[in-house]
Amino acid sequence: MPPKGKVKGKGKEPPQPVQVAGPPPKPKKPPPPPACFTNEDLVKFKEMFKAHDEENIDKVPLDAIPLMLRKLGFNPKGEEIRQLFALFLEDEFVDTVEYHEWLFMIEAKMNWGDDFELAVTKAFAALGHDDEETGFADFELLRQELMTWGEPLTEIEFADWIKLAVKDKTYNVEDGRICYPKFVENMNNKDERYAKEPINFFKLDQKTLAAMAMKKAQEEKEEQEKKVAERLAREEAKRLKMIADGLLPLD
Structure with missing residues (x-):
């Protein structure tokens, strides 16, 4: 019978390899800036x-x-x-x-790509019928257009818009006109004072609005040119008839 006693090594974990501390991993080096920037x-x-x-x-x-x-x-x-x-x-x-x-x-x-403020300003000029681009438009006319074109504004949204336009002094309540270039500038540059995303909040998708406004302006221009051409044609027909009747001398 074998003698009683502890078996050497029994119950002990095998020796673990010694962990050698190394240098910490190097931080990721930021990539260089895009080459297109000066x-x-x-x-x-x-x-x-x-x-x-x-x-x-x-x-x-x-x-x-x-x-x-x-x-x-x-x-x-x-x-x-x-x-x-x-x-x-x-x-x-x-x-x-x-x-x-x-x-x-x-x-x-x-x-x-982006349209910047210029495209929106030109869209406002077209929608507000500011043909001479004075920078001022009838606010009620803009309301009618913006509640029709693109993704229409709701009455509640436009009521909020009026409050902001009054607050930043771009809308004159007395004459009903808005200085739209300054309004767009304020909405883009000082939006923290008004709303987090004012342009988006008012559904003014610049590309869509500008494209639709330019299309509308072109249609109106073509319609006006058509009316002028028709008027000139009528006047010429009348002149020729008067010549034929002997009421006007030949040229």
Whole structure:
């Protein structure tokens, strides 16, 4: 009978390899800025980024991006913003944007195209029948047009619009006229004072509105030219008849 006692090594874990501490992983190096930007562009974009980096962490909050793009003259729509986030952010859970991501968002928006304020202003001129482009239009006329063309405004939305136009002093209640270039400028550049996405909120899809307004203006121009041509034809027929009747001398 074998002697009782502990078996050597029984119940013990095998020795584990010694973990040698190594250097921490190197941080990812940000990619270079898009080649299409000049040094002057990069300075402007960096200043914009820093102005919204309130915590000084080299990151800006997600909800600042639409405003930052508008301050550069763009008019990003909600779906475009969502697409930018999906393209350039690491995942759907981050709530900030880094500088290099911001640059790539600007590049993408430039490649997608945008109408800037000029197209909207021209659309307002056409819809408001401001043929001489004085910058002023009848507010009631604009209301009628914007509740008909494109994705129509509702009465409630237009009531809110009137409040904003009065607040930023672009609408004169006494004569019923609106200074539409200043109104568009205020809505784009100072939107935090009025609404988060004012242009989108009022359904002013710039490309659609501008295209429809230009089409309407062209149709009205063609109709006017047609009326002038018909009038001249009538006058010429009358002149020829009077010549035939001996009431007018031959030329």
